[in-house]
Amino acid sequence: MQNKKTIKAGIIGSGFAASFHYAALQRVFSAAVEVVGVYSIAMDEAEDFATSRGIKRYATLQEIMADVDIIHVCVPPAYHEEIVLSALKADKDVIVEKPFTGYFGNQDDRFNGDTFPREQALVYAIDSVKRMLQAEAKSKGRIMYAENWIYAPAVQKEREIIEKSKSQILWISGEQSHSGSHSLSYGKWKLSGGGSLIGKGCHPLTAVFYLKAVEGYARLGRPIRPKTVSARVHALTRMDSYDNKGYLKTHYSDIEDFATLHLVFEDGTVADIFANELSLGGTNNWLKIYANNHRTECNMSHNNSMQTYTPEEKNFEDVYIVEKTETKQGWSQVSPDEGWFLGYQHEMNAFYNAHIENGRIESNSQLAADTIITIYTAYLSAEKKGAELEICLVSD
The missing domain is CATH 3.30.360.10 (Dihydrodipicolinate Reductase; domain 2)
Known part of the structure; x- marks a missing residue:
């Protein structure tokens, strides 16, 4: 049997979504997937995630991107666009969890989801979508939407x-x-x-x-x-x-x-x-x-x-x-x-x-x-x- 191609994967995030991505990757048969490591701003959680699975915990997003072929975005949607754009800039395929992007206010503690105008959210969401589609068009990498x-x-x-x-x-x-x-x-x-x-x-x-x-x-x-x-x-x-x-x-x-x-x-x-x-x-x-x-x-x-x-x-x-x-x-x-x-x-x-x-x-x-x-x-x-x-x- 011909040897399968080894693909190196990196997981961004260390919570629930990261766990089921890792589990699903153990059952991929079209390639030999090597999960190289994990990066998360929740450093203690990321350390536990990495140690329990025998993989590396990376200190920065840039370091993990340099070592892998595919990036898995398994963080809250407020951070999706930033990571997707970075992955595409590095010409990496990027698997991004749902929802793709969205409107998250100004991140001020006083922000109230009950009261802001919805037109504002729609305009922002459209602009966010456009930025990612345009980045994909310029990249050798592609977006894979994890639906x-x-x-x-x-x-x-x-x-x-x-x-x-x-x-x-x-x-x-x-x-x-x-x-x-x-x-x-x-x-x-x-x-x-x-x-x-x-x-x-x-x-x-x-x-x-x-x-x-x-x-x-x-x-x-x-x-x-x-x-x-x-x-x-x-x-x-x-x-x-x-x-x-x-x-x-x-x-x-x-x-x-x-x-x-x-x-x-x-x-x-x-x-x-x-x-x-x-x-x-x-x-x-x-x-x-x-x-x-x-x-x-x-x-x-x-x-x-x-x-x-x-x-x-x-x-x-x-x-x-x-x-x-x-x-x-x-x-x-x-x-x-x-x-x-x-x-x-x-x-x-x-x-x-x-x-x-x-x-x-x-x-x-x-x-x-x-x-x-x-x-x-x-x-x-x-x-x-x-x-x-x-x-x-x-x-x-």
């Missing part, structure tokens, strides 16, 4: 159905929701760039854009892109009337915990996206596709491939069941390989294959740009009580 939903096996099977049957998608609905993020940085607009709409809605939204692009290429030779959006957002767990029973996360300071948006595409077809922090019983990750020749339901979580029952939760104290479940007592729907269902390993394998072959990137910078601009247009729509607004997309 795992694109590579989830269910979504990729639906891609095959659409391509081979020349389907016309009339309506898509999608949702990501759960009982709230454990991250203390999530919940502060200046770190997360928003709430449920950007933090969770970005997943089904990007998948919708991807499938409509697949349809467009199959039927028309070009992608079908979004035209207008209308949206509403609410902060329900921050209401004075909220009766807190302690099950939902409530550390959010100035973001929404519920969002819904309605899209109209340039061909007149539609999509609806739901995102919230109000859903007990684990994560909801699903897409429903209504086409002129078929109907598909893609479930990335809450699969019934394995179900188990225990009368006492302590029996499963050391057993991982599924993300965001509040209890293990009674019947549980187990995800025997959660990362596989959610597309993490498939995503990384595709990115490294694209790096080696200089091939097509399914989840690319244009898809990331369309998602971010649509999200911030949706925030503006919500400020205008759900007004339908044109989406001012940009191209690379």
Whole structure:
């Protein structure tokens, strides 16, 4: 067997996202991936991350970039643009976590995500997207947008159905929701760039854009892109009337915990996206596709491939069941390989294959740009009580 090419990878960040990137890289088969090291401004956390995995902790961003072929951006989105631009300037391929970029205020402690004008956020987000697309156009490196939903096996099977049957998608609905993020940085607009709409809605939204692009290429030779959006957002767990029973996360300071948006595409077809922090019983990750020749339901979580029952939760104290479940007592729907269902390993394998072959990137910078601009247009729509607004997309 021919030896696989060794690709050197560097991880920026040392938290949750960095951990699942590292785990997914252990299952890449298109290349021999060597994770050289990690860099993070949280030096003690980075030291623990590096020591536990037998890799190097780098002191500066410049040092790690000099030693690797691919950079993984696994830090809060407020810092994405700076690192992406540095990687592209160094002609490195860069894998950037979601959300791609956003508006994070002036980083002043007095900044309040509830009160700033949404037009300001939209203008900034568009400019940030343009800066990264322009940097990519000048670089030998490429942006790989780490939207795992694109590579989830269910979504990729639906891609095959659409391509081979020349389907016309009339309506898509999608949702990501759960009982709230454990991250203390999530919940502060200046770190997360928003709430449920950007933090969770970005997943089904990007998948919708991807499938409509697949349809467009199959039927028309070009992608079908979004035209207008209308949206509403609410902060329900921050209401004075909220009766807190302690099950939902409530550390959010100035973001929404519920969002819904309605899209109209340039061909007149539609999509609806739901995102919230109000859903007990684990994560909801699903897409429903209504086409002129078929109907598909893609479930990335809450699969019934394995179900188990225990009368006492302590029996499963050391057993991982599924993300965001509040209890293990009674019947549980187990995800025997959660990362596989959610597309993490498939995503990384595709990115490294694209790096080696200089091939097509399914989840690319244009898809990331369309998602971010649509999200911030949706925030503006919500400020205008759900007004339908044109989406001012940009191209690379």
